[in-house]
Amino acid sequence: MSDYRSEPPVSGLAVGGVMFAAVMMILIGIFQGIAGLTAILDDDFFVRTPNYTFDLDTTAWGWIHLLLGILVLLAGLALLAQKAWGGMVALTLAVLSAIANFFFIPYYPFWTILEIALAVWVIWALTRPGVLRL
DSSP, X not given: OOOTTSOOOOOHHHHHHHXXXXXXXXXXXXXXXXXXXXXXXXXXXXXXXXXXXXXXXXXHHHHHHHHHHHHHHXXXXXXHTTOTTHHHHHHHHHHXXXXXXXXXXXXXXXXXXXXXXXXXXXXXXXXXXXXXXX
16 A cells, blocks of 8 residues: 655656766865865966956955865765755855856866856756755
């Protein structure tokens, strides 16, 4: 006898999407952490495009990227561990990561566009039907 209140089984595609998002979050966190450490340790590594609207100190960007990278990495680990809150935190941090990297484009264009693309891919993977049960 089946219970009408039980949840339907999660599809393999949804599980694969969560695993993909978790691994990408860990990778994005590592990438952002490395970029953040580089900006903190060597201010002259990044060359800024002149006349950029959002002119922030490279060291400040380094701290933002380092802290965000650590949070993204931890969210990826929580998602990998199938924590209930991990999906929404990972989704929120992927959006914040994409926004932060958008503002960092003049300092390191190719790298930040790659990180934005990975964050968008994570957002796509986490928003597939049946992936996150809210």
